[in-house]
Amino acid sequence: MKPRVGILISGRGSNMQALIRAAAQSGYPAEIALVLSNRSDAPGLEIARRHGIAAQAIPSRDFRADRATHEAQMTHALDAAGCTIVCLAGYMRLLTPYFVQHWAGRMLNIHPALLPAFPGLDTHARALAAGIKIHGCTVHLVTETMDDGPILAQAAVPVLPDDTAQTLGDRVLAQEHIIFPMALSHHISGQSVPAESTAALVSPCA
Numbered sequence: 001m002k003p004r005v006g007i008l009i010s011g012r013g014s015n016m017q018a019l020i021r022a023a024a025q026s027g028y029p030a031e032i033a034l035v036l037s038n039r040s041d042a043p044g045l046e047i048a049r050r051h052g053i054a055a056q057a058i059p060s061r062d063f064r065a066d067r068a069t070h071e072a073q074m075t076h077a078l079d080a081a082g083c084t085i086v087c088l089a090g091y092m093r094l095l096t097p098y099f100v101q102h103w104a105g106r107m108l109n110i111h112p113a114l115l116p117a118f119p120g121l122d123t124h125a126r127a128l129a130a131g132i133k134i135h136g137c138t139v140h141l142v143t144e145t146m147d148d149g150p151i152l153a154q155a156a157v158p159v160l161p162d163d164t165a166q167t168l169g170d171r172v173l174a175q176e177h178i179i180f181p182m183a184l185s186h187h188i189s190g191q192s193v194p195a196e197s198t199a200a201l202v203s204p205c206a
Helices: 014-023 043-050 067-080 097-102 123-130 165-189
Strands: 004-009 031-037 054-057 085-088 107-111 134-141 151-158 201-204
Touching: 004 014, 004 043, 004 067, 014 031, 014 043, 014 085, 014 165, 031 043, 031 067, 043 054, 067 097, 085 165, 107 165, 123 134, 123 165, 134 165, 151 165
Parallel strands: 004 031, 004 085, 031 054, 085 107
Antiparallel strands: 107 134, 134 151, 151 201
């Protein structure tokens, strides 16, 4: 039986869609079992349902500042769906140590920068402001420190002279859609991501 994956989103879920497309292939080693969002208006919920995937909102605002109870509800939903792996695909909420520890070694995140550079938000604008020549994205295991944890794969794109945060972000996002499903597949299989497998300048990490 393939491992069952739960995906957490807060918005449109474009990386969620990339994972769904990958998992629809017969040889892919995982099944998308559930999509959860902390926002009831997240467009990705309906997209998931159109693909025949169970999707549920557990609005964080209903719990006010009680993050532990909110995450306990999410954990219950993931466990009920038989999920053994969690993927954060644009989930815009910090997680408590309880949740991170519960999924330790089994929770992956996609970040729009080449970590350890530019953790946090507004990565593309910050990259341009810093004048760097290479930017990209990272898939990593989640730890209690934000945008930290073992790196599973990275894809790099050149920063062009006329780039804006939008144009640079669009090119990075295209690579996110490639390396996230790949990193998940290889993590499940216990393998590193081969450099020749992606379309961009890719720096895989064992």
